[in-house]
Amino acid sequence: MRDPVAAYTLLSQLINITSKRQRALSCRYSTGGGNPRLMYAPVKEEVEWDEPRIIRYHGIISDREIEILKNISRPLLSRSLTFEGVSKIRTSQSVFLKEDKPVVSHFNQRIADITGLSMKSAEDLHVQNYGIGGRYEPHYDAWDDENERIATFLIYMSDVEIGGATVFPQVGVALKPKKGSAVFWYNLRKNGNVNWYTEHAGCPVLRGNKWVANKWIHEFGQEFRRPCSLSYWE
Numbered sequence: 001m002r003d004p005v006a007a008y009t010l011l012s013q014l015i016n017i018t019s020k021r022q023r024a025l026s027c028r029y030s031t032g033g034g035n036p037r038l039m040y041a042p043v044k045e046e047v048e049w050d051e052p053r054i055i056r057y058h059g060i061i062s063d064r065e066i067e068i069l070k071n072i073s074r075p076l077l078s079r080s081l082t083f084e085g086v087s088k089i090r091t092s093q094s095v096f097l098k099e100d101k102p103v104v105s106h107f108n109q110r111i112a113d114i115t116g117l118s119m120k121s122a123e124d125l126h127v128q129n130y131g132i133g134g135r136y137e138p139h140y141d142a143w144d145d146e147n148e149r150i151a152t153f154l155i156y157m158s159d160v161e162i163g164g165a166t167v168f169p170q171v172g173v174a175l176k177p178k179k180g181s182a183v184f185w186y187n188l189r190k191n192g193n194v195n196w197y198t199e200h201a202g203c204p205v206l207r208g209n210k211w212v213a214n215k216w217i218h219e220f221g222q223e224f225r226r227p228c229s230l231s232y233w234e
């Protein structure tokens, strides 16, 4: 957008949550568009933000499953990396878990059911632990459009007493970790471009301990599940 006034107006519309927009931030039970596995146990879906659309799913992982995932991960954790290797912009420990463990494959299936997306090209489940002061500074999960991370499914495996929110600084959203819930957003628009409003960060943990698991879902395989659009904004 070349016109600075138009760009400013748009930005302030995005940041200012008007009452009309607020009303659209609804919650409902979802069957993932009639998925048989969710018909009798619909998932609780809450719209946290409209643009970019951020959805929170409540109660999608049990405390028992969380304990199993943490116990599998603990001995395997190592310092999380960024595109430049070890970096102080990301101070957590993490591990990618393969599908050979039943709890992991069950979980991947659940993400597929809820999102309606294919997991064939997705990355392995990435379990991440932050201690006091642990953070991930503002970044994009997708930074180009080469079969990239079309969407992020971020599962909170703990509450955090103080700090540790996932924030989207460009639009002013803060998502508080809530054990057993997950948040989901598309990093890419339907035309394949990166949605630059999806910049986000994990705020420092001030008190407590933060556990999350990311599933980064890629574009390949989603052609009929999330068809493209020619519109710039979709």
Ligand SMILES: O=C(O)CCC(=O)C(=O)O
Pocket: 128, 136, 141, 164, 165, 166, 167, 200, 201, 202, 203, 212, 214
């Ligand atoms: O920990 C968070 O809240 C965000 C994590 C994140 O953005 C990432 O791992 O890419």
Ligand SMILES: [Fe+2]
Pocket: 139, 140, 141, 200
């Ligand atoms: Fe991220």
